[in-house]
Structure formats: structure tokens, C-alpha cells
Amino acid sequence: MATNLVATSSTLLSVKLTLDSGTKPATIGHYKIERARNVAPFAYLVIYETELALLYDHPRAWYSDSGVSTGISWRYRAYAYITASSSYDTVSGEYI
Numbered sequence: 001m002a003t004n005l006v007a008t009s010s011t012l013l014s015v016k017l018t019l020d021s022g023t024k025p026a027t028i029g030h031y032k033i034e035r036a037r038n039v040a041p042f043a044y045l046v047i048y049e050t051e052l053a054l055l056y057d058h059p060r061a062w063y064s065d066s067g068v069s070t071g072i073s074w075r076y077r078a079y080a081y082i083t084a085s086s087s088y089d090t091v092s093g094e095y096i
Contacts, residue, residue, distance in 0.1 A: 005078045007094040015057045019078055019091060024053040029081040032088065035059065038073035038095050 006018045019031055030051045034044040047057060059074055077093035 005076060005091045005094050007074075007076050013058055013060075015059065015074065015076075017055050017057055017076060017078075019053045019080070022054040024051060027083060029083045031091075032079045032081070033057075034077050034079075036075045038075045042075055044075070044077065 004020065007015050008018070009015045017033060020028075024031075030049060031053070032046060033048040033050070033055075035047045035057065036042040036044040048055065057076075073095055075093060075095040078091040079088040080091055081087075082089050
């Protein structure tokens with residue numbers, strides 16, 4: 001079972017996503033990762049389906065009618081596909 005999701009970033013355009021401390025357990029087939037703007041209501045979109053436990057996301061800047069929005073934050077959540085049960089298990093969400 002997947003235990004955690006950590007999202008770290010030094011800029012608004014690059015986010016390092018680490019699942020299960022960067023090492024995929026043998027019981028997990030793959031991960032499904034979703035992202036949403038950190039504004040309710042949250043509209044999550046699947047951005048990756050991968051076997052990697054460490055990857056980088058490059059979200060695009062979001063522009064409002066008044067120009068460039070600063071301090072943009074994103075919410076991430078991930079699901080681990082558990083091979084033995086053939087089902088997804090939720091990994092804790094993170095926002096950045």
C-alpha cells in the first residue's frame with residue numbers, strides 16, 4: 001500500500017513529486033497522479049499514470065483577466081494500484 005505523496009518546488013513551474021519515499025513497493029503496479037488548481041471547487045485532472053515513484057511535473061502558469069496571477073498553488077493527489085486486490089488505494093494529497 002502506498003503511504004505518502006510529497007510535493008516540493010522551488011519555482012511555480014516545476015514540482016518534484018515523490019511517492020513512497022521514491023521507491024515503488026513490489027505490491028504496487030502503478031500510480032495515477034492528479035492535479036488541480038488550489039481553488040475550490042477542486043477540478044482534478046489525471047496528469048500521469050506511471051510506475052515511477054519519483055517524477056517532475058511542470059504546470060503552466062495560470063493567467064487571469066487582470067494579468068499574471070502570482071502565488072499560484074496546485075493540489076496533487078495520487079492513487080496506487082494495488083496488484084493483489086486489483087484496485088486503487090488513495091495516497092495522501094499534497095498542495096504546493
